[in-house]
Amino acid sequence: MITNERQYRITKAEARKFQVAIEAQEGSAPGKGIDSRVHEAMGAALRSEADLLSEEIKRYEDLRAGRINRRSLDGMRELPDALIEARIAAGLTQKEIAERLGLREQQVQRWEAGRYAGVGVERLQEIADALGMEVREEVTYTVAA
Numbered sequence: 001m002i003t004n005e006r007q008y009r010i011t012k013a014e015a016r017k018f019q020v021a022i023e024a025q026e027g028s029a030p031g032k033g034i035d036s037r038v039h040e041a042m043g044a045a046l047r048s049e050a051d052l053l054s055e056e057i058k059r060y061e062d063l064r065a066g067r068i069n070r071r072s073l074d075g076m077r078e079l080p081d082a083l084i085e086a087r088i089a090a091g092l093t094q095k096e097i098a099e100r101l102g103l104r105e106q107q108v109q110r111w112e113a114g115r116y117a118g119v120g121v122e123r124l125q126e127i128a129d130a131l132g133m134e135v136r137e138e139v140t141y142t143v144a145a
Contacts, residue, residue: 002056004094011056015057073135073137082135083127083131086128087131
């Protein structure tokens with residue numbers, strides 16, 4: 001997941017490198033001693049990685065442009081990514097959300113890098129409130145028979 005403009009620029013540069021490698025691979029025959037199936041598999045691996053990077057880039061751009069404004073959660077483990085996406089969709093930098101919370105930018109960077117591991121429920125709610133984020137998730141209970 002791309003979480004900031006720096007990562008976005010790096011990911012775009014990496015995607016361009018993969019595109020160049022794909023074009024070079026597709027425009028060449030298998031090297032001496034390399035089976036054509038191995039050559040094809042190498043090309044497929046390059047294309048697969050390029051596709052993953054393209055998907056990350058597109059999601060970040062869509063969030064940033066406001067084309068994505070919600071996310072369904074399939075569990076509490078997805079809440080950290082939703083918080084990060086809410087920040088991006090709100091057009092806020094890590095520094096700006098830190099200022100809203102009265103914290104240093106580095107704290108938000110650490111939290112996001114660690115996907116909010118160890119951050120308490122109260123603080124998570126403060127972050128969601130600062131983002132104007134509403135969390136509505138259905139909880140299913142296991143009942144005794």
